[in-house]
Amino acid sequence: MVKGKISLNENGVEDTVNIHDDVETIKSKKRKAALTWYIFLLPSFLGILLFMVYPIVESFRLSFFRSNGTIETFIGFSNFQLVLTSKTFWNTVWNTFFIGFFQIFLTIPLGFIFASLINSIRRGQNFFKVVYFLPNVTSIVAAAMIFQFVLHPEMGVVNYALDAIGLPTSTWFSDPSTSKWGVILLAVWHWIGFVIIICLANLQAISPEMYEAAKIDGASGLQQWLFITIPNMSGTFAFLLITGWIGSLQRFNEVYVLGGPNGSPARSIQTMGAFIYERGFTGFEFGIASAATYIMFVIILIFTFINLKVSKMQL
Numbered sequence: 001m002v003k004g005k006i007s008l009n010e011n012g013v014e015d016t017v018n019i020h021d022d023v024e025t026i027k028s029k030k031r032k033a034a035l036t037w038y039i040f041l042l043p044s045f046l047g048i049l050l051f052m053v054y055p056i057v058e059s060f061r062l063s064f065f066r067s068n069g070t071i072e073t074f075i076g077f078s079n080f081q082l083v084l085t086s087k088t089f090w091n092t093v094w095n096t097f098f099i100g101f102f103q104i105f106l107t108i109p110l111g112f113i114f115a116s117l118i119n120s121i122r123r124g125q126n127f128f129k130v131v132y133f134l135p136n137v138t139s140i141v142a143a144a145m146i147f148q149f150v151l152h153p154e155m156g157v158v159n160y161a162l163d164a165i166g167l168p169t170s171t172w173f174s175d176p177s178t179s180k181w182g183v184i185l186l187a188v189w190h191w192i193g194f195v196i197i198i199c200l201a202n203l204q205a206i207s208p209e210m211y212e213a214a215k216i217d218g219a220s221g222l223q224q225w226l227f228i229t230i231p232n233m234s235g236t237f238a239f240l241l242i243t244g245w246i247g248s249l250q251r252f253n254e255v256y257v258l259g260g261p262n263g264s265p266a267r268s269i270q271t272m273g274a275f276i277y278e279r280g281f282t283g284f285e286f287g288i289a290s291a292a293t294y295i296m297f298v299i300i301l302i303f304t305f306i307n308l309k310v311s312k313m314q315l
Contacts, residue, residue: 063290072287079291089292091267092275093299099180099271100248103187108240110188111195112233116225118196119203129200133193140190144257147186148173173258176268183269186254191247195240202236203229238311245307249300252277272296 063080066073083089118128135143150157151172159169172182206229214224252273255263261278263270270278276296280289 059290059293062286063294065287067286068284069286075287079287080295082288083292083295088267088270089272089275089295092263092270092272095180095263095267095269096249096251096271096273099183099187099251099269100245102181102184103191103248104241104244106184107188107192107195108237108244111192111240112199112237114192115196115199115203116229119200129197132196135190136193138190140253141257143190144186144254147182147189148258151182151185173269174265176266179259179265179268183255183258186258187248187251190254191244198236198240199233202233206232234311238307241311242304242307245303246300249296249303272299 062072064074064076066075066079114132118125118132121128149155151159151170153159153169153171153174156172158172162169170178170181173179210228210232211224214228219227250273251271255269255271255274256277259265259269259274261270261274261282263274272292273296276289276292279285279292
C-alpha cells in the first residue's frame with residue numbers, strides 16, 4: 001500500500017490528497033456496489049433453492065421411504081423395485097413413447113414442408129406465421145378441452161366431416177384402441193406451429209448463393225430442396241428431435257384433462273407423468289411417486305443422450 005501525500009497546484013492553491021485514503025475509498029465503493037448486486041440476486045437465489053433444489057433433494061430422500069406425507073418408514077430400494085416390476089408403470093412408458101414417437105414423426109416432416117411452402121412465397125409470410133403459430137400459444141389445457149368436443153364420437157366436427165365424405169368415423173377418446181391417436185392429433189396441432197417457425201428461421205438463413213450456383217449447374221427446384229435445403233436443416237432437425245422427445249416424455253397436462261390421472265379409458269393414455277401424479281397425489285404414496293420420478297429422469301437422460309449421439313453422427 002502506498003502511503004503519503006501529493007501536493008497539487010491548481011490556480012495557485014496548494015491541495016493535498018492522501019493516497020492511502022483514496023484507495024480505501026475506492027475499495028469501499030466497489031464492495032458496496034458488489035453488495036448491492038448480491039442483494040438484487042438474493043430473491044432469485046432463494047427462489048431457486050426453495051422451488052428447485054429443495055424439491056429435488058426431498059424427492060430423492062422420499063424415494064427411500066414409505067410415506068403418505070405424514071408417516072415415514074425407511075424401506076431402502078423397495079420403491080424402485082416396486083415401480084420397475086409394475087405392469088402399470090411399463091404400460092405408461094409404452095403410452096408415453098408411442099404418443100411421442102408419432103407426434104415427432106408426423107410434426108417435424110409436416111412442419112418442414114409447410115415452412116418450405118411459406119418460404120417460397122413472397123407475400124403473406126407473416127400472415128401464415130401467425131396462423132400456424134396460434135395453436136402453440138394456446139394453453140394446452142384449453143386445447144385439450146376443445147379437442148374433447150372436436151373429437152366427440154357423436155357431435156364432433158371431425159367425425160361429422162368424415163361421415164360427410166363417406167369415410168368411417170371413430171370413437172376417439174371413448175375407445176382404448178383409438179384414444180392415443182386422439183392425443184397424437186392434439187399434440188401435432190399444438191406443436192406444429194413451433195416447428196414451422198424454427199424451420200422457417202433456418203431456411204431464411206441458408207445462403208442464396210448456394211441456390212444460384214445450383215441453378216447455374218442446371219439443378220431443378222426439387223433437386224435444390226433435396227440436396228441443399230435438407231442437408232442445411234440437419235442441425236434444426238436435431239434440435240427439434242431432442243426438444244420434442246424431452247417434452248413428449250414429460251407429457252402430463254393434456255392426458256390429465258382428457259383421461260384423468262389414470263388415463264381413461266383403460267389407462268390407454270396414461271403417461272409416466274400421470275402415473276407419478278396418480279400415485280403421489282391420489283394414492284398418497286409419495287415414496288413410490290418419488291422413485292418413479294427418478295426412474296423417469298434416468299429414462300429421459302438416456303434417451304436424450306442417444307438422440308444427441310445420433311444427431312452428432314448425422315451433422
